[in-house]
Every structure is written in C-alpha cells, then in structure tokens.
C-alpha cells in the first residue's frame with residue numbers, strides 16, 4: 001500500500017538562516033527561566049532554561065544547529081578541556097559557540113546555542129551517553145573521541161556498551177570526519193565504523209579498562225606503543241597526528257606549541273584540537289595562537305585564593321583521570337590536598353579509589369578531605385602514603401601549609417573529584 005500524500009521534503013536551511021519561529025520562542029522562554037533561576041540564586045540557570053526551551057520545542061537542538069558547522073567532543077576524561085581548546089583554536093578564524101561550562105546533555109547544549117550568531121560554528125562537549133542523540137539531531141560534520149574508561153560505577157553504562165553505542169551511531173549518521181584516539185582500543189573499535197578517521201597517537205598508558213577486546217572479547221596485547229587483539233583483526237591504526245615533547249606532529253609538519261595549561265595530557269588535548277581546526281580549514285598559526293591563549297578551563301588548573309590561601313584547583317573523577325591528575329601535581333615533596341565526595345554526580349560507590357595508583361603519592365604528604373575522606377585515608381594507608389584527614393577544606397589547607405615541605409607563598413594543589421571541585425570552585429567565585 002502506498003500513501004496518497006507525498007511526504008514533505010526535508011527542510012535544508014541555508015547557512016546563516018535564522019531558526020524557525022517556534023525555536024526562537026523556545027529560546028526566549030529558556031532565557032526567561034534561566035534569568036529567574038539566577039535571580040533566585042539557584043545557579044546559572046542554563047540547564048533548567050534549556051529544559052524549559054525543549055518543552056516548547058522538542059526539536060530545538062536540530063533547529064539551532066541546522067545549517068551550521070558542528071563539532072561534537074566526547075570522552076570519559078578531558079572533554080571539557082578539549083572542547084575549550086577546539087573553540088580557542090577556531091576562534092581566530094570564525095565565530096564560535098560552545099557549551100563552555102561543561103553542561104553537556106541536551107538541555108545544557110541548547111541553552112548554550114540559544115544566544116549564538118547563526119553562522120557560528122558549534123563546538124559541543126557531549127556526555128558520552130548522549131553522543132548518539134546529539135549526532136542524530138545535529139548531523140555533526142566532525143566528531144572528536146578522546147577515550148573511554150570506567151566512571152561513576154553505579155551510574156554510567158559499562159564502557160563496552162558505550163563503545164558499541166558510539167560505533168552504531170557513527171555508522172548510522174556518519175560524520176564527514178572523526179578524530180579519534182589510536183591508543184584506546186575501545187575508541188578505535190567505535191571510530192572504525194566511520195568512513196574517514198584522523199587517528200591521534202596519545203601515548204595513553206592507562207590500560208586497565210581495555211584489556212579485553214571490544215570486538216571479540218579476546219585479549220588485547222600491548223607491546224610498547226603498539227597494541228593488537230590476539231584473536232581478531234582489531235589493532236592500533238596508523239596515527240597521522242602525534243605528540244613529541246612540546247610539539248605536535250601533524251601531516252608532514254612539526255608544530256611547536258607553548259601551552260599554558262600544564263602537563264603532557266594537555267598537549268595531547270591540544271593535538272586533538274589542532275587536528276580538528278586544520279580539518280575545518282583553519283590555518284595552523286591561527287589555531288596555535290588560540291591554543292596557547294588558554295590558561296584555565298572552567299576553574300580547572302586555576303591558581304586562586306581559597307580561605308585566604310593560594311591554591312591551584314585540579315579535577316579528577318575516576319581512575320584514568322586520577323592517573324593523569326597525579327602527573328600534574330606540583331613536584332614532590334610539596335604536600336597536596338585530595339578531596340573526595342560520593343554524591344550522585346560523583347557516583348555513590350567510591351570503591352574506585354582502590355583502582356587509583358595513589359602509591360605514586362608516597363614521596364609527599366597528603367591531606368585527605370571531603371565527605372569520603374576516611375575511605376580515602378584507608379586507601380592511602382594501604383598505599384603507604386603519609387597522610388592526615390581534615391574535616392573541612394580550610395583545615396586541610398592549614399595542615400598542608402603547616403608542613404615543613406611546603407614552600408611559603410606557593411599555591412597548594414587541591415585535587416578534587418566532581419562535587420568537591422564544584423564546591424571549592426563556587427567558593428572562589430566560579431559558577432556552574
């Protein structure tokens with residue numbers, strides 16, 4: 001049986017065209033709700049405003065991204081920083097809109113897009129569980145996939161399920177370009193479904209979440225930088241982008257870069273950003289200038305003053321994230337404060353603390369704080385790390401700064417998981 005009524009032709013708005021009336025109304029409603037939320041001191045209001053806007057126009061994400069260049073960035077770790085770096089790399093070349101505060105589900109994304117110029121490229125951090133939905137709604141031309149590891153044990157889906165969902169959506173709605181981590185077997189398996197992939201060698205050495213092959217459940221064998229499944233054809237693809245000390249090798253070029261963000265991990269994030277920018281036609285020098293201008297990301301890495309004391313805030317949420325955060329700490333023997341909560345946004349189950357290599361803190365004194373400081377203290381005791389517990393961050397800083405290894409005037413590093421970080425960030429004047 002055939003329908004007598006032809007289906008309407010899909011609308012293909014021209015680049016720069018304003019969104020439809022319903023979308024504009026939805027944006028106005030969202031803004032009003034956000035304004036009320038801010039007036040009541042309930043936070044920035046972007047997420048609740050976004051939710052209200054989506055009630056008015058459930059197709060709002062599609063409407064607000066139609067006709068634009070869209071870049072989706074997802075991962076377990078590093079997505080907020082890499083999104084910020086990509087936005088910075090593009091900003092010298094074109095208008096950009098981005099969900100810079102890390103509100104990375106649909107409501108936060110539409111809130112960010114609501115005020116954007118219609119020709120701005122959208123650089124969107126997307127929660128790893130929402131990639132399929134956002135890709136389908138936006139038909140993004142570029143998808144950047146950094147890594148997948150365990151996070152929030154009681155909330156997030158098992159990582160292989162996430163990799164499978166990524167693989168399925170990349171095959172169903174193939175973006176023109178995927179930029180993906182060649183050293184993460186889960187990411188490689190997912191990204192291989194896309195027709196065109198730029199592989200980035202990250203030198204990632206966190207392998208605890210990738211011992212089993214996502215394709216055949218066989219065993220992944222790692223030999224130096226290379227890896228391959230011992231039972232099927234899944235193997236490390238040949239990367240075309242890599243990091244060499246303070247330079248990024250891309251195509252036949254070697255691009256020196258002086259990042260203000262600390263650590264090798266951020267040069268790797270910059271490599272993803274540079275690959276994204278050049279694939280969109282941004283001249284390398286313009287992209288590099290943007291990358292070198294970023295000195296903090298939503299409070300992360302910020303040197304500030306908390307309880308009248310100089311501190312630097314670092315965020316780490318899961319074993320793979322802590323693996324990298326420990327590398328970023330001030331050189332030993334500087335004492336550090338480690339803060340752990342276990343609220344909904346952190347995941348209620350803190351047993352992941354046993355998968356963090358806290359043994360690497362043995363050469364320094366650690367002050368454990370946050371609601372789960374006693375769980376952390378037990379972990380530190382088994383790791384043979386000298387430590388104390390403190391009921392409040394103020395007391396923790398007092399203890400750390402009273403240690404003989406502390407250098408007067410130097411900031412104390414506070415490494416915190418999600419809600420602990422947000423609490424301190426708000427105290428120093430940041431907002432969600």
Ligand SMILES: [Zn+2]
Pocket residue numbers: 213214215216217218219229230231232233234
């Ligand atoms: Zn296999």
